Amino acid sequence: xxxxxxxxxxxxxxxxxxxxxxFGIAPTIYALDLAFTNATGGWAWFHNFVxxxxxxxxxxxxxxxxxxxxxxxxxxxxxxxxxxxLLHGRANRVSSTFRFIFYMPGALAGAASVLVWLFMLDPVVxxxxxxxxxxxxxxxxxxxxxxxxxxxxxxxxAFWTGAGGWIVVMYGALNTIPHDLEEAARIDGASPxxxxxxxxxxxxxxxxxxxxxxxxxxxxxxxxxxQLVNEASLGLVPDTWSPNxxxxxxxxxxxxxxxxxxxxxxxxxxxxxxxFLIVTRTGLFRTDD
Amino acid sequence: MLRLPALTLRLAILSAFAVFFAVPVLWLILxxxxxxxxxxxxxxxxxxxxxxxxxxxxxxxxxxxxxxxxWIYNSLYYALSAxxxxxxxxxxxxxxxxFGKFPGRRLLLSLTLVVMIIPAAALVLxxxxxLNAMHLLGRSLSVILPFSFFPFxxxxxxxxxxxxxPPGLLDAARxxxxxxxxxxxxxxxxxxxxxxxxxxxxxxxxxxxxFFLPLTVLADSNQYPxxxxxxxxxxxxxxxxxxxxxxxxxxxxxxxxxxxxxxIAIVPVAIVFLVSQRALVRGLVGGAVKE
Numbered sequence: 001x002x003x004x005x006x007x008x009x010x011x012x013x014x015x016x017x018x019x020x021x022x023f024g025i026a027p028t029i030y031a032l033d034l035a036f037t038n039a040t041g042g043w044a045w046f047h048n049f050v051x052x053x054x055x056x057x058x059x060x061x062x063x064x065x066x067x068x069x070x071x072x073x074x075x076x077x078x079x080x081x082x083x084x085x086l087l088h089g090r091a092n093r094v095s096s097t098f099r100f101i102f103y104m105p106g107a108l109a110g111a112a113s114v115l116v117w118l119f120m121l122d123p124v125v126x127x128x129x130x131x132x133x134x135x136x137x138x139x140x141x142x143x144x145x146x147x148x149x150x151x152x153x154x155x156x157x158a159f160w161t162g163a164g165g166w167i168v169v170m171y172g173a174l175n176t177i178p179h180d181l182e183e184a185a186r187i188d189g190a191s192p193x194x195x196x197x198x199x200x201x202x203x204x205x206x207x208x209x210x211x212x213x214x215x216x217x218x219x220x221x222x223x224x225x226x227q228l229v230n231e232a233s234l235g236l237v238p239d240t241w242s243p244n245x246x247x248x249x250x251x252x253x254x255x256x257x258x259x260x261x262x263x264x265x266x267x268x269x270x271x272x273x274x275x276f277l278i279v280t281r282t283g284l285f286r287t288d289d
Numbered sequence: 290m291l292r293l294p295a296l297t298l299r300l301a302i303l304s305a306f307a308v309f310f311a312v313p314v315l316w317l318i319l320x321x322x323x324x325x326x327x328x329x330x331x332x333x334x335x336x337x338x339x340x341x342x343x344x345x346x347x348x349x350x351x352x353x354x355x356x357x358x359x360w361i362y363n364s365l366y367y368a369l370s371a372x373x374x375x376x377x378x379x380x381x382x383x384x385x386x387x388f389g390k391f392p393g394r395r396l397l398l399s400l401t402l403v404v405m406i407i408p409a410a411a412l413v414l415x416x417x418x419x420l421n422a423m424h425l426l427g428r429s430l431s432v433i434l435p436f437s438f439f440p441f442x443x444x445x446x447x448x449x450x451x452x453x454x455p456p457g458l459l460d461a462a463r464x465x466x467x468x469x470x471x472x473x474x475x476x477x478x479x480x481x482x483x484x485x486x487x488x489x490x491x492x493x494x495x496x497x498x499x500f501f502l503p504l505t506v507l508a509d510s511n512q513y514p515x516x517x518x519x520x521x522x523x524x525x526x527x528x529x530x531x532x533x534x535x536x537x538x539x540x541x542x543x544x545x546x547x548x549x550x551x552x553i554a555i556v557p558v559a560i561v562f563l564v565s566q567r568a569l570v571r572g573l574v575g576g577a578v579k580e
Contacts, residue, residue, distance in 0.1 A: 007389070007390060008390045008391065009385040009386070009389015009469075012389065012473065013397065015378045019378060020400065028412070030415060031418060083303070102306065104311070105310055107558045108314070110500045111516045111517070115523065116317050118523075118529060125328045217406070218410075224500040244410060264415055267411050268412070275406035276403075285444075
């Protein structure tokens with residue numbers, strides 16, 4: 001008696017399927033459905049997209065996150081790669097201590113990191129009050145978080161929590177470079193700087209691409225940082241600073257689920273394009289054996 | 290001698306960044322030991338007293354009828370339950386995807402990969418809208434179940450099994466008369482320890498730090514995890530909301546209490562970070578030696 005033959009491996013995947021369908025695929029389809037229909041369920045073509053685009057808060061919100069992600073990505077590429085190369089110069093205990101110090105703030109993600117930086121930006125209590133007063137010219141908390149500063153502040157918070165993890169990744173990638181290659185370059189008379197820029201940098205290119213695309217997609221989703229700063233600023237910073245906040249407000253304040261879905265679809269689209277680029281262009285992920 | 294200045298410059302740059310990364314953490318550790326007024330007058334990186342620390346805890350704990358404990362408990366409950374489900378689901382799924390032969394395997398893998406790379410926040414509002422339509426908001430499960438869907442864990446398990454487990458080992462078990470389930474339980478599962486640690490780390494940290502999803506699907510502040518609780522606390526303190534200062538505020542939540550609340554909120558993740566850094570490094574080194 002052999003009974004029914006079950007394809008090999010399928011039973012192990014079955015418990016995962018409901019999760020993938022209910023919390024991955026179905027929400028996406030439902031958001032698309034809402035985005036293309038109106039409140040009574042009738043087909044609305046692109047009306048919700050046009051309507052939300054025309055909202056006076058839509059373009060500023062996207063401008064904010066565009067500036068924020070540009071600053072953040074520039075910091076990531078230059079400083080993360082730079083520090084990883086500096087650390088890779090010599091592998092010893094000093095290097096691992098520095099890596100640990102850089103990595104540590106990663107434990108403070110989300111709301112905790114924002115609270116810490118609210119303190120750091122308050123000239124009254126900040127250990128960096130000298131910098132705040134003399135570089136930013138801020139003597140009051142409200143001056144530190146002036147709207148013009150926000151994209152830079154959020155970029156700095158994101159950098160502070162996330163850079164260490166990426167430095168560890170880049171350092172790991174640098175360690176995969178065969179030692180002979182470096183040795184050969186050194187014998188040929190290349191300086192440490194030349195080795196870093198001409199040999200090591202091109203060899204970790206795909207990791208840098210991965211970091212940039214992933215961070216761009218994540219950056220466009222900004223929510224918790226402006227949300228908390230809004231709470232701490234007495235309305236000086238709008239509660240629709242980022243697109244995700246705008247979508248949230250549409251859903252929760254105006255019960256405009258179709259409009260919220262349209263913005264969610266905009267953001268999902270950016271995420272999907274990023275994911276597509278990472279999978280097809282960096283070659284870091286495999287789906288075949 | 291050209292080497293010495295270059296070395297000094299390197300150390301100077303690294304140290305400057307070390308200060309940038311470490312000082313906010315140091316400040317946060319020291320702040321709850323000082324009274325609110327001392328935060329303004331004393332040196333920012335000085336230690337106050339243990340008495341002030343216990344006073345700050347007393348105020349924090351008293352806030353809104355011990356709700357702070359409730360938030361920490363909620364966070365532990367949500368993150369640990371979701372991570373347990375994630376592990377139970379993703380380790381077998383990764384195994385099935387690595388060695389299975391069934392139609393749709395490639396499609397499933399590609400879907401997992403795409404959902405894993407798109408930022409989790411992109412799915413929050415769609416999930417909220419879906420749960421709203423199904424009238425499933427405001428329960429513990431409205432947080433735990435979405436948290437339990439963790440495609441990155443499936444992908445990690447898949448990569449681990451595909452690269453570290455020789456198919457010959459599985460064939461040998463089958464020849465010895467093991468069923469498919471026995472093969473998995475006796476051969477593949479005992480080998481899964483490193484990937485279990487990895488999935489635990491990423492899943493727990495992601496769940497603990499998630500702010501957006503619980504904020505949208507929960508309504509009652511007694512159900513909040515600590516991340517959302519912190520934002521509640523922030524809007525109750527006169528330190529950042531002078532409007533809260535009037536009206537005979539008796540909540541006693543000032544900067545030291547807020548700093549202490551933040552500090553305690555990161556302890557579980559900090560522990561996971563410390564433990565995992567060792568395990569992660571050991572795993573990497575171990576893998577390299579085996580090659």
